[in-house]
Amino acid sequence: MKYETVIGLEIHCELKTKTKIFCGCETGFGAEHNTHVCPVCLGLPGVLPTVNKRVVEFAIKAGLATNCEINQYCKFDRKNYYYPDLPKNWQTSQYDLPIAEHGWVDIDVEGEKKRIRLTRIHMEEDAGKLVHSGTNIKDSASSNVDYNRTGVPLLEIVSEPDMSSALEARTYMEKIKAIMEYIDVSNCRMEEGNLRADVNVSLRPAGSTELGTRTEMKNINSFKSLEDAINYEIERQTEVLEDGGEIIQETRTWDPERGITLSMRSKENAHDYRYMPEPDLPPIVTSPETIEKFRSELPELPDARRARLEKDFGLSDYDAGIITSSRAMAEYYDAVVATGADAKLAANWMMGDLLKNLNAEAIDISKSPVEAERLGEMIRLIEKGTISSKIGKKVFAEMWTCPDAPAKIVEDKGLVQITDTGAIEAIVDQVIADNPKPVEQYKAGKKKAIGALVGQVMKQSKGKANPQMVNELLAKKLDS
Amino acid sequence: MKVTKEDIANVAVLSRLSVSEAEADKYMGQMDKILTYMDNLSQLDTESVKPTTYALPMQNVFREDVVRESLDREAALANAPLREDGYFKVPKVLEG
Numbered sequence: 001m002k003y004e005t006v007i008g009l010e011i012h013c014e015l016k017t018k019t020k021i022f023c024g025c026e027t028g029f030g031a032e033h034n035t036h037v038c039p040v041c042l043g044l045p046g047v048l049p050t051v052n053k054r055v056v057e058f059a060i061k062a063g064l065a066t067n068c069e070i071n072q073y074c075k076f077d078r079k080n081y082y083y084p085d086l087p088k089n090w091q092t093s094q095y096d097l098p099i100a101e102h103g104w105v106d107i108d109v110e111g112e113k114k115r116i117r118l119t120r121i122h123m124e125e126d127a128g129k130l131v132h133s134g135t136n137i138k139d140s141a142s143s144n145v146d147y148n149r150t151g152v153p154l155l156e157i158v159s160e161p162d163m164s165s166a167l168e169a170r171t172y173m174e175k176i177k178a179i180m181e182y183i184d185v186s187n188c189r190m191e192e193g194n195l196r197a198d199v200n201v202s203l204r205p206a207g208s209t210e211l212g213t214r215t216e217m218k219n220i221n222s223f224k225s226l227e228d229a230i231n232y233e234i235e236r237q238t239e240v241l242e243d244g245g246e247i248i249q250e251t252r253t254w255d256p257e258r259g260i261t262l263s264m265r266s267k268e269n270a271h272d273y274r275y276m277p278e279p280d281l282p283p284i285v286t287s288p289e290t291i292e293k294f295r296s297e298l299p300e301l302p303d304a305r306r307a308r309l310e311k312d313f314g315l316s317d318y319d320a321g322i323i324t325s326s327r328a329m330a331e332y333y334d335a336v337v338a339t340g341a342d343a344k345l346a347a348n349w350m351m352g353d354l355l356k357n358l359n360a361e362a363i364d365i366s367k368s369p370v371e372a373e374r375l376g377e378m379i380r381l382i383e384k385g386t387i388s389s390k391i392g393k394k395v396f397a398e399m400w401t402c403p404d405a406p407a408k409i410v411e412d413k414g415l416v417q418i419t420d421t422g423a424i425e426a427i428v429d430q431v432i433a434d435n436p437k438p439v440e441q442y443k444a445g446k447k448k449a450i451g452a453l454v455g456q457v458m459k460q461s462k463g464k465a466n467p468q469m470v471n472e473l474l475a476k477k478l479d480s
Numbered sequence: 481m482k483v484t485k486e487d488i489a490n491v492a493v494l495s496r497l498s499v500s501e502a503e504a505d506k507y508m509g510q511m512d513k514i515l516t517y518m519d520n521l522s523q524l525d526t527e528s529v530k531p532t533t534y535a536l537p538m539q540n541v542f543r544e545d546v547v548r549e550s551l552d553r554e555a556a557l558a559n560a561p562l563r564e565d566g567y568f569k570v571p572k573v574l575e576g
Contacts, residue, residue: 017545024548034566037556038548054545075533082496084570097533131567144567147556272494282538 003203003241005234006211007169008161010198011176012154013186014126015058020151021125022049022092022281027153029192033131033146041125041151043088049280051076055153056099056284058185059123060294062155063100065183065301066118066176070291074099076123076278084145085127093156095275098122099284105179106303107171108321116172117160126152155185161200161211166230170223173197174325178302181327196221201233203241212237213247217254217261229254233261305330313343319351328366339376342383349375353396370399378406390463391415418465421473424457427465428473431456442478450474483511 020027023040040047063070077095103118128150130143157176163169177195180186188195202214215233220226232254237247252261300308302324309320323333329350336346354375358365378395381387387395387410398409410416418424431453432439441449450471457470488507492499499507550556553566562569 019545019547024543024546025550026547032553032566034553034556034568036550037553038550042551042556050541050543052545053542056542080494084568084573130573132572142562142564142572143570144564145570146567274494277533279535282536282541283534285539 001242002206003238004206004208005164005230006161006202006204006214007163007165007230008200008214009157009159009163009169009173010200011157011159011173012126012196012198013062013157013176013180013188014194015055015153015155015185016187017052017054017058017153019052021052021055021123021153022151025151029189031148033148036148037150041087042147043086049092051281051284052153055123056286057294058153059099059121059155060286060291061183061298062157062180062185063103063121064291064295065179065298066100066103066105066121066157068100068103068118068121070100070286071097072286072288072291073097073283074286075283076281077275078278079124079273079275081273083127084143085130085150087128087147087150091124091127092278092281093124094122097283105172105175107168107175109165109168109171114162114168116162116168119158119160121155121157124154124156126150126154161202166227166234169199169230170227173223173226175302178324178326182299182301182305182330184299190221190223193221197226199226199230201230201237202247203234203237213249215247215249215261216251218251220254222256225254225256228256228259229261232259236261302330309333309343309347313337313347315344315347319347322355323347323350326365328364332365332368332372335372336376336379339373339380341376341379345379345382346376349379349392349396353393357400369401370396374399374406381406381410385417385419385466386410387415387417388463388467390467391417394463415464418461419469421469424461424465424469424473427457427460428470428477431460432474432477439478450478482515483508487511 014027017027019025020036020041023038025036025038025041028036040049060070074094074097076092078090079093079095080090082089098120100121101119103121104115105118106113106115108114126149128145128147130145132143159172163172173195177188177190180195181188186194190196197220198216198218199220200214200216202212204210204212215237217229217233220229233252240247248263251264253264254261306317306320306324309315309323310317315323322329324330333346333350336350337343354365354368354370357363357370358368363369375396378387378392378399381395382389382392386407391410394413394415395406395409398404398413399406402409404412435453435456438449438452442453453474454467454470457465457474458467461470485504485508488499488504488511492504557563557566557568560568
């Protein structure tokens, strides 16, 4: 039987507020353990939590940026479970009245546009971190807990099961990341756990509309793990079904080192969360005016920016899509163009040498050795005819390892394009004299033979002759 | 009876309580009474009444996103039954 895959994602996104969601403790990453804690986030008896206003603002903006309806009346609930990373024994979250619902984002997968619906976005608090003592988890008889992260504000962004491949899931998560970065509500540093996903995967006979039994993998914190875990799970479930077995609804853990998912064998009734309205936090009521004010403060979002780059600068849909796919990339592009460099050349250089080098060395664009300003200056040198595009590649490679300005590199290395007719003419004459064969072929009507001669001139000039002038001069001399 | 012995056992597990046989019988009777009372309430017509989500006439109680001093780590750990190197130490918890 042929199966189709159904995937839904719950993305947890840490908000970049200065303080925690219900208390004034700092949120910064990497502080000494148990130094960003207070009676409220430690869950001591008798404390009263108070909602951080910024969290509500960020949540509403995230909802608006993903086409959600904002609930004018929302409230917090207690999600009860026992785990030592949660000192209160409940997580303050939102159950039946979340801040935002019924949204969507569009993704592009291999040239196809697809709409992924969002079920809801809700606010909640993050849990602490367990640090296992001993040489490995199995050996240690105890765990140590750091509560610094307890109470850091999170958005949980829940999708409908609208994705049907690992690539779609990845593209969707990249889109959510880009939007959260654009609206500046999260740092989205996956290596710091700012953005992580619980992924639900199920299979069903192709064409069926009923959902199959799903498995869930929690806390996936890289795009690669997301794709690998989904692909593994598709393979595993297919095998189980083809052998006549049944999928068990369960939580599985992704082991990136072994490249497999493993059953957590947790007791099912452990997931009876017994939600109840949070009596310590009054409801949040947001007026339509406030919602509209937040909407007016939203910056240009990835889709709009992409459309603008296509319209204003004539970039291809593909190039504009890549350039706007992250805030850092879009800002880099803007900075290149701001130097006065041609917008299309800027896109070409970014899509070409820059991304090739960044990818090869796995460097994020925000840490690119060739800064936007220098790339812009170099492009302007090409536009002015000081160097050719070909020499540009040399200058770019040079800039990659040295901090000099492109103009200085061109000068130091003697890369200035030769536009002096006399100098080029001398080389052209020499090349004509030394290469009788292509000259004859050209004169006999084989016009293509001129290419070999142009190549020779460029070689003799070490790439510095202006190619257009070389062409013109050669043709003039051969045709005369 | 609306409440079975299994319900009591299940609730006890979820609440991390150990309940003896005799206690289970006692709680079963008590919980049954509570649920019967709820049934009485359910007979009221609440069609036009909005569900209550919060009992006090309050809304939008916020704080600004301003850092306040956290506890000193020693103070934070003062009541911990066990600690190790500035961490709260707990029995190993591993699912599965």
